[in-house]
Amino acid sequence: MTAIPDTSPALPNRLSPGALAALITLLVGAACIALEPAFAWLVKWPAAWTFPATDWVGAVLEAVLGALKPFARMLASLLRYPMDGAHFVLTRTPWPLVIGVTTALGWYLGGLRMALLGALGLGFVLASGYWIESMTTLSLVAVSVPLALMMGGAIGILANEVPRVKSAVQVLLDVMQTVPTFAYLTPLLLLFGFGPVVGLIASAIYAAPPMARNVMLGLERVEPEIKEAAVMAGGTRFQQLFQVEIPSAASQIMVGVNQCLMAALSMVIIAAVIGGFNDIGWEVLLTMRKAQFGAALLAGLVIVVFAIVIDRMSGALAIERKRHDPRIAYGVLAVSVLVTLVFWGRLPDPSGFALLDPTADAVDAGLTAFTVASGAWLDSVKNGAMFYVLLPLRIGLDQAVLPFTWGFMWTPTMSLWLFAAGAAAGLVLIARGSVVGGLLLMIAVGILETGIANLPWPFVLTGTAALCWIAGGRKLALISVLLLLTILLSGLWERALLSLYLSGAAVFACAVLGGAIGLLCAVSPWAWRIVRPICDMLQTIPLFVFLIPVLMFFQIGEFSAFLAICAYAIVPMIRYTRFGLVSTPDDLIEAATASGATSVQIMKDIRIPYATPSLLLGLNQTILYAFSMLVIAALIGTTGLGQSIYLALGQADVGLGVSAGAAMAILAMIADRIVQGFAEERRKALGL
Incomplete structure (x- = not known):
């Protein structure tokens, strides 16, 4: 009788380091969920145990x-x-002279295009009526x-x-x-x-x-x-x-x-x-507080103009290229001096221009009309994102699913069915040879049911130690756990998890959307021509200004903060994704083409694996950008460490401000080291 061969996938005799780390994390999380009814301190660290x-x-x-x-x-x-x-x-200094000096410097550094940038940029500042406020800001920078x-x-x-x-x-x-x-x-x-x-x-x-x-x-x-x-x-x-x-x-x-x-x-x-x-910063803040979004947008655009002009001119100084004819620069400067002397004592007050005030008023009126006409639609977008995405991530399905929002009540039986479905799907992946993927799927299901803000502290410590061990070894794991313990023992743990939830949600959104845009720009030069100036503009806008457009449409709230963080943090993901995908060596692509691979196969099997270090670097920068923006977003209604820092500033509470700032820095540095560790491992694997 002929033996029937066993065609089922062979499971490894020993778990890989990644699978072992994921398994330990899963077991700790399962134990915490099972023991929570009897030991509530596994989820909520007792206040009596804090220092x-x-x-x-x-x-x-x-x-x-x-x-x-x-x-x-x-x-x-x-x-x-x-x-x-x-x-x-x-x-x-008379404003014609300031504009003339800037235009002359722009010509010398970058020719006609940069000269026009300087002239039109400062002309916009003058027309806005914020000339004195802008010069005050510039004096601080100087x-x-x-x-x-x-x-x-x-x-x-x-x-x-x-x-x-x-x-x-x-x-x-x-x-x-x-x-x-x-x-x-x-x-x-x-x-x-x-x-x-x-x-x-x-x-x-x-x-x-x-x-x-x-x-x-x-x-x-x-x-x-x-x-x-x-x-x-x-x-x-x-x-x-x-x-x-x-x-x-x-x-x-x-x-x-x-x-x-x-x-x-x-x-x-x-x-x-x-x-x-x-x-000018105070003008932005003041107009935002008064809900004068047209004026706030105008003042914000003044900041953007300054940022773009300074960025382009200082960037030109870093490039070794032939400078343009200085005689034209001297001529522009001479004309500005002549205009100043001719009209000395008769120059209009720069604060009295305010030529763009009607535009700001029109923006306010148009915004009011739009929000009145589209208020229900905007509220549905905001409420949909909050009730069905952000809130479940924050507090878990077992608390977020309510009759008011979802139409039914979440029950313990549903939790059991969710865990069972996640375990079944994870076991299927494990049976097919993806041990790490299956274990991570089970962990993700547990996080979704529990919520990031309610995660048991032993699970967070274990998961962080596991990631750090895989990415950077025992030393990184030990240091990271000790740093997280300082947050736990200081009583800032709940606020740290809230910050982790919002920044994590924003980073995930940026990774998905930014990665997709970067992929599109890598395969389509026309798309990159459109996206590149948008990325340049977003990277030169000061953080403060990102709050204005989201407030205009969605008012104060967590969803507005989420959008502001995404708008600021998405650019590195787009840039590094495109750069990594277009930097694949030509010989690899030629070899794949010669073997008959399609463009989709080349992208999937050649370009994306080779671009992994760049993708991870983009993710690293996105994480740091998200944490940077998190505190600014506290101005429009976030919770967590960012709000604590902002409140400490208003109360002059140096202890709370420094402690909360240090806690946020710890979270950012641990995430930074983990991603850098994985990127370095991938570079070594590729021989880079």
Whole structure:
């Protein structure tokens, strides 16, 4: 009798590290769900078990800041002089001269196109009636950027010259860039007092890390032959660094200057939340609070214009290209001086132009008419997204499914059926050889039933440790768990899960939609021509401005915050997806084509696998962008750590502000390290 061969897929004798990590996480989660009725502390950490870490941090910082306050107030008094000087020069300089200087600089750097950008951009600012407010903002940037450049340059040179501190400097830069911007303002407010100096210092702190990173990167990339030539010439280390290496790294350093300028402009706008000076950021905030969305949009567009002009001109400085004829630049400058002299004393007050006020009023009227006519449709979109997507993700199906929203009541029996269906589907995947996929499906079903905000803390710690172990080894897993324990013991755990829920939902939406748009742009050059300027514009808009359009249509609420986060965080996913897909080596594509593969097969089996490191890098940047925007979104009704930071700023509660900011930085850094670990593993697998 002939034996019938066994055609069922063979299961591995030993689980892979990924499957083992997923299995442990699944078992811990199942145990928590089963034991929750008897041990409620598995889900909700008892308040009696928390430490008053916020109070401790506040007490220590207030003592330290109190000791530093005299020095800080003296520094604030000194900084008032350059700030007042820059403000006097920019606000008192006749507007034709400012426009002429900008146009002339634009011609010299980029020719006719950039000259027109400068002239039309500042012409728009003048026509808006916000000239004085814009010059006030520009005066803050003019003082904060040199401070940031000096700090960032010094940090970058220190890390290059003293290798032992390089790793510590990188950690410091990570912390500076992941701690939410609002968290800077609370301790600085106590140190420097109320007023524009807080915005100046916060702007310099926030803008220094991009400069430091680019200085480090530029000095690392200096060719060894150039360094050896400098040594052979007999120069001192000081001469080698400042006469050879830094000039050789000038292009990369100028990229840092560009990023520093943009970061400083963004932070100055955020600092307007504390008030104290009449700048364009305060105008945006004031008009938003009054629900004057036409005026808010106009003021926001002024910020966008400034950001685009500064970005393009500073970006041109980073590119080594032939400059345009300086004689034309001198001619433009001479014309502006002549116009200023001819009309001296008769120039119209720039604040009196307000040529675009009718447009702003028309926007308000049109928006009012649109919301009245389409209010039911807009509410249905918002309520549908909240009731059927965001709310189940937040609190789980067992609490979100109600007769008022879904038409029926969720019962424990439904939970059992959902778990059974998830287990069955997962076992099918495991039987087909996808062990990790099956286990992850079961975990996802459990999260959907429970909700991210209600996840048991042992499950979160175990899942994070498992991911970190796979991505970066035991050290990363141990450090991540210890950091999460600090959030748990400090009493910020529930707020941290709320932040994780909203940022996670936004990142998932950006990954799906941004990945699809990036894929379209990779296969269609015409699509990229349309999408690219939109991405450029979105990346130059300060975070504050993203709140205006969502408020115009959906008012204050969690859905508006979700849309604002998505609008800001989607760009890296689009760019890195397209870049990875179009960067596949030609020889791989030619080999696949020669073997008869279709375009779909080439995309699925060649381009996407090869682009995985770029896709993961885009995901990494999307995560960091989402966390950055989360605190800004607290202005329009989010909950979680972002709201705590914003409330701490209003109450001058330095302990809560710093603790909540540190908690958000911890979440962002853990996510960053996990994604970077997977990307590095994939690069090694591809031999990159």
